[in-house]
Amino acid sequence: MASQTHAIMTLLNQIRTDEQLVLPDIQRDFVWSRDQIRLLMDSIMRGYPFGSLLFWQTRFLEVPYRKFVLDYLPSDTYVPKTKNANIPLRMVLDGQQRLQSLYIAVYGSHDCRRLYFNVTSGDSAHDTEDPEESLGATYRFEFWREDDSNRPKRLILMSRIMAWPPRTDDDRIDEVINEIGLDNDEASRARRNMRLIRQVLHQSDLVPVETIDEDASSAAYARNINEILEIFVRVNTGGTRLSRSDLMFSLLKSKWKSARLSFDELLRDVEKKGKLGLDKDFIIRGLLTVADGPPKYEVENVQRHWPTMEAAFEQFSKALRSAVDFCQSADVGIRSQSLFDASTLFPIVYYLYHHKNGSVPDDQRKPLRCFLYFLLFNDFLRRPEARIRYLRTELQKHKGKSLPLNELLDVIRVRQTHNHTCTSAEMLNSHPRLALNIAQPAVCRETLSWQEQAEVDHIFPQSKVRARFPDLVDDIGNLAYLGKLRNIRKTDQMPAEYFKSMSDDELKDEYLIDDRAVLAEDTFAAFVEARRQRIVERVIAFLGR
Template sequence: MGTVETTMAPVRNLVDQVAEAQLRLPEIQRAYVWTRTQVRDLLDSLYRGYPVGTVLIWETDEELRSRTVEAPVSTRSSSSSNGGRFLLDGQQRLTSLAKVFVTREVDIRFNIETEEFQVANAAVCSDPRFVPVSDVFQKGAVSVALERDLLSRPDRELILSRLNKLERIADYPVPVHVLKGFDYEEVTDIFVRVNSKGTRLREAELAIARLAFRLPGMVTDELGAFRDRLAIANFDIELRFLVRALTAVATGQSGFRQLAFVPEETLREAWRKTRRALEYFLNLLRQNLGIESADWLPSLNAIVVPVAYLARHDDPREADTVGLLRWFVLASTWQRYAGAAETAMDQDLRALESPEPFRVLEEHLVQAVGRTTVSADDLDDAGSTSSFFLPMFLACRHRGAVDWWTGVRLSSTNLGTDHLLELHHIFPKALVKHRYPKRDVNELANLAFLSRRANAEISAKEPIEYLSQIAEERLTTQFVPLDRELWKVDRFQDFLAARRALLARGINEFLSSLR
């Protein structure tokens, strides 16, 4: 029977164990996800002596897949370990501290006058009141005070006491629970129970933990390695999305809990189909629509149903790829899965049983939003972060849009810095930002896709000055009104209204082509 030993360990001791790989991560653990702001807040809590939680460690002789604490979930970092000490809870905190104490990857500054912690930026770094926290831990409070000539200040005793207090963070005692005599199954259950409290781990990450236990190596050798290959191809897709897609293929539902009831062999076969279907669909997006990276996708959730659909077809010739792409664009445009995602996704996954799945899927969408056609009003105040950004780009591509200066077709993967794709304000910000609302200045109707060089050369010129130098066919492929009166600054609002109408018509024409 397993036992639990509780001790107190100084922060420095735990960080050293992380840095020296004496503490490793079992495959059930997620990757490092903390932001620099969270690291800052952790240091602030330690400085003030606030509780920062416990650390849970598992000691075992079992051979299992593991990785170093700072390594990502991938085959490049995973290995089999013949026992040792494994970190079950506390990874985010200890990794964060290691990035400050040891590697200096995270630069947090301490204000010696206000005792505030700040994430480093240009302003903070140029302010002599802010001291790099990493320097204090690596060199010591006195050395930092001498280097920065802080001991010549009238308040030197107060400043030095604060730096000493900062350095003593390394001695802060943390409660450590050590599990001994537990097997991997018991530890997985403990891990899930510990991390299912509150919001520290999402349901997807708990599903990943259970998957890692049931099928050792699958998370690292299969899902993690596949994710790495996709990232190299500019589709940086999170592990939890792959698990969502796998769940949909294996169970016909989107809820992660269903994955626990799927037999192992069925699960492996479902992953084979998921991987094949996702590769096929991403190639369709790249080659047929011109979507060349995940950056263009408003939501990865819109990919789940297409992957589940393609997984049903061993022969790609049996799949309705045109209907599939139309559905994907519609689902992305109208944010089909923005609200109750699992409810809508389960409804759509059931639609795949129909002889005419895409007709049923569109019916679901019409029931939810009332229509599938885009109006000019939909584009009013819609900016580059709106769901209409993608169909706008696709409509321009459909028209054969090219860069206004070079004539090179629009692509996010053009070679050379001059040809990189950028968003250009047709009415430059400098001309209109003081006369019109910010939402209008940054509206899609005032944006065009141009190369970096073209964008730089236009700079802050008035449209009436530079648009007249561009061939009309290049303007019309990006739905720019040709009425030159609208190119004047005092007609900005009229220009937006005219271009909204042209964009809406172009988007609908593009969608009609996908039939």
């Protein structure tokens, strides 16, 4: 393994010029924030160790890769290319986040903002009146839009400072100082800072780089892709740690060339329907599930089953889209992530995977709705690995057929000590938000404004009844969804007053209150009992049991 040292600007110019330095597609996406980039620049200015980088000279293999991003946007998807065999190209195995951050800092932008250097910051200035803004940094770097007229004059664009030819340094620095209007100590500090930033980024021995296969003379002496992946997994245990999902995805990408684009497109489509907490981790586990592989999330399982997973992806995508649409449909009504655990989708997707186009059969909507809600009421898939297998074993007997609802509910009953397989007041009180989603459909949903966010309100205010009725105040019979702003305005109003302007029909349809007479303070216990029974009846009618 060859070892050398390089200047930061040498590496950035290799990235910028003719794709001399790129990223293997096994790498994760860029994840550093603007604050992390600012702190990295401060650390470099203060002479802190930069840390080594690990490159891979890919001469003999065909390898998917992608370029570093010049203008980073969080929503962008980046299309990989393929390096042909027998063409040399260096790729970054460790240090991607730092190099990408520096490339953005010197040449590019982060979410439409470019990096500026406060040329009067530093030890003697140390302007830390705003500790959150300074982040503990001595040298101040800030991201601004180029067209922002409120930017202070002493913030100078990093790309401008680094673009000066070496022989014109002093003239360019004087030009900046005159533009800003600095004199005396501030002018001296600005001059020192601009010289220092140029010096450290051009310092030839700052960055130690080790390169795998630099001296490999033939394919027989070069690492294969599995060895490279093993090295990649081992070195990525520091810095911004790779999650298990990142490592699993890297493994898949090393074998399945279109994995990145396929996963990104599917997640983007699903997220358009609303945030349900789905990610690459979910897709990998879901593919293992429909491929009838062990749902345990381990490298060995992905290595063993990836061909089946790749072959299953198209039908899995259809089934997942159908499952999400089904959950959010008017007759099911799961429209908020607060009601939902993403792992609940695994058995739903598995069932739909074995139907044409992954579609929900018309005559199975009610059984499937019932199954979905009882999974949620029981929190059955909070620890999904073994329980996915139990449910899948039952579903495997009914591929392409009617949903075996009773048998699936028996799995819940047998495998979970405290369970609910028929509607009861106890079940509703254990999950009041889910119960109210059935009692008051379409109220709990994703909203654009905080004012309409659904909150659980006590119809009889806690402050008025908790002391006398501690066992009833939090009962489902006394709870209702109310928009956040309306809840704030309601404060501790008693229901007889709050509902005064609401018609009897509205009171009955929206709140399941049949008789306005029970809204009196001295009828609280009777009110809770009557309304609880109405909610139980509505849930039974909805779920069918």
